Amino acid sequence: MTDDSGHHHHNLHDLEQVAEGVGEIENAEHSIIATGAQAAMARETLEDYTLRFAPRSYRKWGPGVVAISALGGIAYLADFAIGANIGIANGTGNALIGIGFFAIVIVLTGYPLAYYAARYNIDLDLITRGSGFGYYGSVLTNVIFASFTFIFFALEGSIMAQGLELGLHIPLWLGYLTSSVLIIPLVIYGMNTLAKLQVWTTPLWLVMMVLPFAYLVISHPSAIGDFFAFSGVDTATGEPLNQGVSFAGSMLAAGVCLSLIAQIAEQIDYLRFMPPRTPENSRKWWVATLTAGPGWVFFGAVKQIVGLFLAVYLIGISIDNAGIANQPVHQFVEIYQDFLPHWLALTLAVILVVISQIKINVTNAYSGSLAWTNSFTRVTKTYPGRLVFLVFNVAIAIVLMEADMFSFLNNLLNFYANCGIAWIVAVASDIAINKYLLGISPKEPEFRRGMLYSINPVGFVSVIVAAGASILVYFHVFGDTIQPYSPLVALVLALVLPPILAVATKGKYYLRRTDDGIDLPMYDDHGNPTDTRLTCCVTGIDFERPDMIASAVPGPNGEKQYISSLALSCDKTGEHVLPEQK
The missing domain is CATH 1.10.4160.10 (Hydantoin permease)
Structure with a gap:
């Protein structure tokens, strides 16, 4: 039982370590993270893939x-x-x-x-x-x-x-x-x-x-x-x-x-x-x-x-x-x-x-x-x-x-x-x-x-x-x-x-919004979550599309920004949360 790269992976904890490895590479690429809070956030994000959507880039087994x-x-x-x-x-x-x-x-x-x-x-x-x-x-x-x-x-x-x-x-x-x-x-x-x-x-x-x-x-x-x-x-x-x-x-x-x-x-x-x-x-x-x-x-x-x-x-x-x-x-x-x-x-x-x-x-x-x-x-x-x-x-x-x-x-x-x-x-x-x-x-x-x-x-x-x-x-x-x-x-x-x-309740409490503000499709041709990547405006790290959502805060030049689900969970002010869709 081996994956494409010929490595044996038998445990969730292996999977996490790979996650951390990928994270370190990503961190090197995104040295933009300046403040201590953001750096901590980035580190936690990577440890914390265990809590969230599991991106395709890790799922090699x-x-x-x-x-x-x-x-x-x-x-x-x-x-x-x-x-x-x-x-x-x-x-x-x-x-x-x-x-x-x-x-x-x-x-x-x-x-x-x-x-x-x-x-x-x-x-x-x-x-x-x-x-x-x-x-x-x-x-x-x-x-x-x-x-x-x-x-x-x-x-x-x-x-x-x-x-x-x-x-x-x-x-x-x-x-x-x-x-x-x-x-x-x-x-x-x-x-x-x-x-x-x-x-x-x-x-x-x-x-x-x-x-x-x-x-x-x-x-x-x-x-x-x-x-x-x-x-x-x-x-x-x-x-x-x-x-x-x-x-x-x-x-x-x-x-x-x-x-x-x-x-x-x-x-x-x-x-x-x-x-x-x-x-x-x-x-x-x-x-x-x-x-x-x-x-x-x-x-x-x-x-x-x-x-x-x-x-x-x-x-x-x-x-x-x-x-x-x-x-x-x-x-x-x-x-x-x-x-x-x-x-x-x-x-x-x-x-x-x-x-x-x-x-x-x-x-x-x-x-x-x-x-x-x-x-x-x-x-x-x-x-x-x-x-x-x-x-x-x-x-x-x-x-x-x-x-x-x-x-x-x-x-x-x-x-x-x-x-x-x-x-x-x-x-x-x-x-x-x-x-x-x-x-x-x-x-x-x-x-x-x-x-x-x-x-x-x-x-x-x-x-x-x-x-x-x-x-x-x-x-x-x-x-x-x-x-x-x-x-x-x-x-x-x-x-x-x-x-x-x-x-x-006529099902009205399921979704507060139906549009997450991202124009890219969520699923590929076979119905699997897609692996297109977007950059999170808070941590500066790239995440896969299903883990991202548009931010309610526009960028410095008025452009649309995206935020990862973890960064959004920790958004105390709630300023990034999109308004309810009427």
Whole structure:
């Protein structure tokens, strides 16, 4: 898998470094930048391509390479814990139906989002702005996404701390701290190292995970029957629960799994770097977009089922294991012990846990810092640099871990799922129904300040109502009977409200302007964002056409000037923002 220049690129972070390299060349060309503020702005712009439209000049990777990078983080072990938790609480039957329901929802909602990211090279926040939320409206969903990253950072960090406790007898509180602080320098400096880590650890990870599991199934065929017969255990008392298969039980299980719905946003952080789609690469392009986009759920569902299988196996060996059967490190120690001496089994299990957790938590810390920075920059119109928010995001995760989040994991994930579902389903509904079926929402995505209204009620109100109502349902406000169905409430409301609101408002809050003041076409003959470059009047740097907009301030000789979307986001006076089109 190489690109045209023969270089292997396996990771988003590689892509950034190329971005920085291009930036340095551009900086040399544009030594016009005089003031310190502008120089800082230029530097941030280049670091910050990660936050905005991904220009064609960086997207030199083939579709396959982008897909492999996007699936690199799928090594995480949270799925094992989630699968085990929902099975222990609800029994295998309900858990399997719940996992199936979760997979269908993820594929159906992930498809339109992944397509938009790969086709138009923008991240999920930018897609959200133009799909019913407005310029400031998507700050709300950015906070939902940032919460996803720190909740899962804490979950993955807890799993790593359990490994350190079991293997090295490091007390949990110290393990929580170590597993978090360790990530910070990696996200700041070690992007290159990490790209290499992702690549060589993936085959090792697969061998360490898949072979022992296959061995277990072959050497203990009775475990399969036990797995299907398992009907839940009360972890406090060790008593069997005898949970029959029921719609309510399946939905409770699905609710926990659906907390992972926002994972599509992390997949999209990679998918934005897909090459332009042409008649020649069309088939490869689609395969990569679908595999790396909604396709991640296939791996997720398999891991959840395996996690539950291992938990049932552990509980089958001894009911005393009920308390630790949901901890991936114990699950793997148990499998390895089947054919290895205890010390080696323990060592391998700890190595597997640490590698897996570092692989995913780098992405969590990174995506979270971007989501916070993005919101903060838009609201305050200042750019603090994402380091501040990297530390902030990790700090919240440490607080969650020290509060022993792992013990009330099901409740936390079920609660979070309601917010995540409301956001992702509302955006998918706007794209599929309002853009394609009803034609009310503009098909081409728009994310630039001045082109969008501050808030579009279509998505904004939908998310507040869907998340709010489903959280009330979850907390038994409407009685106990409907309580297990809170994820369904979020799903249905987020699906039907955007079209209802779009029709009610006649779609008038989507675009504040239809003309961005630039006479060059936005898309090439194949419908891909064009790579024509224009110079930004604030930073003096050239940007590609889709990232630019005309400035409301004319040049020194009255000529038209252009400004980049980032410079415009930081324009405190708002003098460059084009007036509303009447």
